[in-house]
Amino acid sequence: xxxxxxxxxxxxxxxxxxxxxxxxxxxxxxxxxxxxxxxxxxxxxxxxxxxxxxxxxxxxxxxxxxxxxxxxxxxxxxxxxxxxxxxxxxxxxxxxxxxxxxxxxxxxxxxxxxxxxxxxxxxxxxxxxxxxxxxxxxxxxxxxxxxxxxxxxxxxxxxxxxxxxxxxxxxxxxxxxxxxxxxxxxxxxxxxxxxxxxxxxxxxxxxxxxxxxxxxxxxxxxxxxxxxxxxxxxxxxxxxxxxxxxxxxxxxxxxxxxxxxxxxxxxxxxxxxxxxxxxxxxxxxxxxxxxxxxxxxxxxxxxxxxxxxxxxxxxxxxxxxxxxxxxxxxxxxxxxxxxxxxxxxxxxxxxxxxxx
Amino acid sequence: xxxxxxxxxxxxxxxxxxxxxxxxxxxxxxxxxxxxxxxxxxxxxxxxxxxxxxxxxxxxxxxxxx
Amino acid sequence: xxxxxxxxxxxxxxxxxxxxxxxxxxxxxxxxxxxxxxxxxxxxxxxxxxxxxxxxxxxxxxxxxxxxxxxxxxxxxxxxxxxxxxxxxxxxxxxxxxxxxxxxxxxxxxxxxxxxxxxxxxxxxxxxxxxxxxxxxxxxxxxxxxxxxxxxxxxxxxxxxxxxxxxxxxxxxxxxxxxxxxxxxxxxxxxxxxxxxxxxxxxxxxxxxxxxxxxxxxxxxxxxxxxxxxxxxxxxxxxxxxxxxxxxxxxxxxxxxxxxxxxxxxxxxxxxxxxxxxxxxxxxxxxxxxxxxxxxxxxxxxxxxxxxxxxxxxxxxxxxxxxxxxxxxxxxxxxxxxxxxxxxxxxxxxxxxxxxxxxxxxxxxxxxxxxxxxxxxxxxxxxxxxxxxxxxxxxxxxxxxxxxxxxxxxxxxxxxxxxxxxxxxxxx
Numbered sequence: 001x002x003x004x005x006x007x008x009x010x011x012x013x014x015x016x017x018x019x020x021x022x023x024x025x026x027x028x029x030x031x032x033x034x035x036x037x038x039x040x041x042x043x044x045x046x047x048x049x050x051x052x053x054x055x056x057x058x059x060x061x062x063x064x065x066x067x068x069x070x071x072x073x074x075x076x077x078x079x080x081x082x083x084x085x086x087x088x089x090x091x092x093x094x095x096x097x098x099x100x101x102x103x104x105x106x107x108x109x110x111x112x113x114x115x116x117x118x119x120x121x122x123x124x125x126x127x128x129x130x131x132x133x134x135x136x137x138x139x140x141x142x143x144x145x146x147x148x149x150x151x152x153x154x155x156x157x158x159x160x161x162x163x164x165x166x167x168x169x170x171x172x173x174x175x176x177x178x179x180x181x182x183x184x185x186x187x188x189x190x191x192x193x194x195x196x197x198x199x200x201x202x203x204x205x206x207x208x209x210x211x212x213x214x215x216x217x218x219x220x221x222x223x224x225x226x227x228x229x230x231x232x233x234x235x236x237x238x239x240x241x242x243x244x245x246x247x248x249x250x251x252x253x254x255x256x257x258x259x260x261x262x263x264x265x266x267x268x269x270x271x272x273x274x275x276x277x278x279x280x281x282x283x284x285x286x287x288x289x290x291x292x293x294x295x296x297x298x299x300x301x302x303x304x305x306x307x308x309x310x311x312x313x314x315x316x317x318x319x320x321x322x323x324x325x326x327x328x329x330x331x332x333x334x335x336x337x338x339x340x341x342x343x344x345x346x347x348x349x350x351x352x353x354x355x356x
Numbered sequence: 357x358x359x360x361x362x363x364x365x366x367x368x369x370x371x372x373x374x375x376x377x378x379x380x381x382x383x384x385x386x387x388x389x390x391x392x393x394x395x396x397x398x399x400x401x402x403x404x405x406x407x408x409x410x411x412x413x414x415x416x417x418x419x420x421x422x
Numbered sequence: 423x424x425x426x427x428x429x430x431x432x433x434x435x436x437x438x439x440x441x442x443x444x445x446x447x448x449x450x451x452x453x454x455x456x457x458x459x460x461x462x463x464x465x466x467x468x469x470x471x472x473x474x475x476x477x478x479x480x481x482x483x484x485x486x487x488x489x490x491x492x493x494x495x496x497x498x499x500x501x502x503x504x505x506x507x508x509x510x511x512x513x514x515x516x517x518x519x520x521x522x523x524x525x526x527x528x529x530x531x532x533x534x535x536x537x538x539x540x541x542x543x544x545x546x547x548x549x550x551x552x553x554x555x556x557x558x559x560x561x562x563x564x565x566x567x568x569x570x571x572x573x574x575x576x577x578x579x580x581x582x583x584x585x586x587x588x589x590x591x592x593x594x595x596x597x598x599x600x601x602x603x604x605x606x607x608x609x610x611x612x613x614x615x616x617x618x619x620x621x622x623x624x625x626x627x628x629x630x631x632x633x634x635x636x637x638x639x640x641x642x643x644x645x646x647x648x649x650x651x652x653x654x655x656x657x658x659x660x661x662x663x664x665x666x667x668x669x670x671x672x673x674x675x676x677x678x679x680x681x682x683x684x685x686x687x688x689x690x691x692x693x694x695x696x697x698x699x700x701x702x703x704x705x706x707x708x709x710x711x712x713x714x715x716x717x718x719x720x721x722x723x724x725x726x727x728x729x730x731x732x733x734x735x736x737x738x739x740x741x742x743x744x745x746x747x748x749x750x751x752x753x754x755x756x757x758x759x760x761x762x763x764x765x766x767x768x769x770x771x772x773x774x775x776x777x778x779x780x781x782x783x784x785x786x787x788x789x790x791x792x793x794x795x796x797x798x799x800x801x802x803x804x805x806x807x808x809x810x811x812x813x814x815x816x817x818x819x820x821x822x823x824x825x826x827x828x829x830x831x832x833x834x835x836x837x838x839x840x841x842x843x844x845x846x847x848x849x850x
Binding site for chain 3: 363364365366367368369370385386387388389391
């Protein structure tokens with residue numbers, strides 16, 4: 001399954017990594033909230049204590065499931081050089097070592113928390129309790145990992161979700177500290193202060209780091225992956241010739257036809273352009289486009305940039321692409337298709353490039 | 357093999373999950389501490405007993421098998 | 423050889439009996455021979471004698487000895503002289519007057535169970551007794567009396583529960599003087615993780631005499647089922663209160679006359695200490711000093727104290743003060759005990775003030791019932807027994823309080839509540 005996805009282009013794996021990562025973070029946040037509810041003995045008429053405890057346990061196991069997919073898709077994705085051991089050995093990877101390493105650290109902590117909890121009777125209550133405090137460390141580490149490594153840090157919805165997660169855990173933490181505040185007040189006050197400070201630090205780092213310019217480079221993305229965007233952006237402002245194959249399949253059950261174009265732009269670093277268009281054929285020729293997918297990149301990483309066709313005008317296509325690091329690329333592609341020979345020729349020019 | 361349940365009253369912190377999960381055998385006193393039926397648990401209720409023992413946050417509910 | 427009973431060797435001036443006099447009076451201590459065989463011989467003697475613990479539980483001593491020795495591992499022996507019960511003075515009196523008898527017993531018991539160490543635990547407030555014990559240990563060391571057994575004196579907090587077996591062991595292990603959850607019991611795992619023998623100091627004194635004079639001599643006192651003699655603390659309205667030695671089976675009327683009779687018609691008796699029970703005079707006077715007899719009256723030998731409440735004193739208020747003391751002396755580890763006893767004490771206090779509380783008596787009965795067996799130790803059970811018997815025996819008095827908000831007697835505060843007094847204002 002993973003191999004198939006990799007061959008189809010890295011995008012499915014990349015989507016899965018991002019999706020499972022975000023879901024894991026949201027679920028982990030709810031696990032922390034449930035844990036706080038458990039320790040504060042929160043209870044409601046129709047919500048018994050065992051429900052909180054049971055959910056806390058089962059949602060954690062669900063997080064582990066999502067994380068397994070998250071890690072597997074990341075390792076399988078050929079885009080970045082992330083190996084399986086990087087998932088458990090912190091700071092040893094060559095891709096954004098610090099921020100990825102935090103993910104490994106969070107994962108290690110989570111494994112320790114789950115193992116000791118499942119074996120609580122064997123481990124003994126004192127040891128279990130002591131270790132479980134690390135949960136308050138695992139959660140922010142996971143959050144920062146997501147913001148530092150993830151490709152979605154800049155999006156508005158991610159900012160919103162992050163704010164909600166930080167706010168809910170911080171407020172729940174204050175509430176827990178406030179219960180029975182008379183006991184060990186200095187310790188509780190210090191912890192509250194620490195929690196508030198940590199929230200501020202993370203927020204500030206988020207604003208100046210991932211949300212700032214050039215984060216990919218600052219975060220430690222390998223140069224080979226970075227230069228592809230910069231190099232590509234500058235290299236193709238003058239038009240370059242294209243040559244390749246053309247294939248048409250269909251019409252399918254919905255009456256749509258699929259055109260697949262696979263072309264190479266020669267040069268010092270040859271780059272491959274692949275287009276997949278789906279649409280209805282017009283009586284006078286041409287196609288009404290319903291779906292398109294475009295990938296563009298060097299032979300070693302043909303899916304480095306991915307996107308779709310945003311405009312179609314006869315033989316000319318305007319293509320909008322993004323790469324993993326968040327850089328944007330717009331290409332103007334002119335194509336001449338020889339249906340009978342199954343070949344295609346044309347030209348490619350970079351219209352706009354915006355590094356991340 | 358039947359089991360009977362017993363509370364370690366020093367470890368017990370009155371979380372009350374045991375009484376929620378096994379109300380047929382365990383009830384709570386005026387301060388939330390469990391009053392456990394000391395008789396052997398009938399086998400049809402064994403699963404509830406097992407779950408109650410596993411759920412105790414302080415491992416205070418103990419099952420003795422004989 | 424005709425043997426001396428326990429207190430026969432007490433000097434008239436009450437000073438501790440020094441080692442030489444002790445040996446010449448009671449006779450030489452039996453030689454402590456090496457080897458497991460020697461230990462088992464002693465255990466058999468104890469078994470034949472039928473000696474039971476004199477610390478409150480009344481457990482057969484030979485059974486305890488066997489339980490510890492059968493582990494085969496190195497063991498520890500502890501002589502429990504903590505005596506946290508405020509009414510009881512017998513252990514302190516014994517330690518003060520006949521330290522060597524207790525130490526004989528401790529060393530013998532240690533040898534019997536294969537222990538190389540015998541620890542004598544005495545309450546921190548019993549300063550004189552501790553000094554006497556320490557001096558006696560030094561005396562014995564000089565004459566190398568106990569061979570390989572090392573005797574040590576350790577002070578223990580003065581709290582009520584500090585003398586409980588598991589609390590004592592936890593204290594000796596460096597923890598708090600509070601009871602621990604069992605299993606494991608000390609005979610399985612105690613001081614330093616080793617099987618530990620814990621015996622009351624009086625029990626050990628009897629053991630020392632049994633080793634000298636034999637089980638038949640011991641059985642010449644007391645009854646067939648409950649042989650031997652016991653030390654009893656008499657307090658309250660006796661002409662001559664104090665610590666006495668009685669054969670088990672002595673009738674209570676005889677007991678009272680030995681103490682010079684009572685100073686007036688008694689209102690009630692508290693038998694067995696603060697974890698014992700109140701008895702109406704008619705219920706007690708026909709009985710004998712026997713666990714079996716007292717059980718028929720819903721009572722027990724307990725801490726072996728007998729307190730006589732004189733007429734003219736409000737017994738209910740006395741009981742209420744002790745109830746509050748008992749609630750405060752809870753180790754505080756178990757919810758049912760802490761909350762239950764506190765609620766019981768509050769309700770009893772409000773009854774003394776004549777406050778009518780709808781459902782209060784029912785709740786009180788329920789709490790008294792529910793607190794039984796739900797602590798890590800038997801402390802709340804004893805307190806509940808005390809309160810229940812007070813409600814029974816002083817029911818007329820309670821009625822008077824509720825109906826007329828009046829006391830029939832004075833508030834003399836005869837029953838001691840030590841820690842509380844110290845906390846309150848320092849006045850006694």
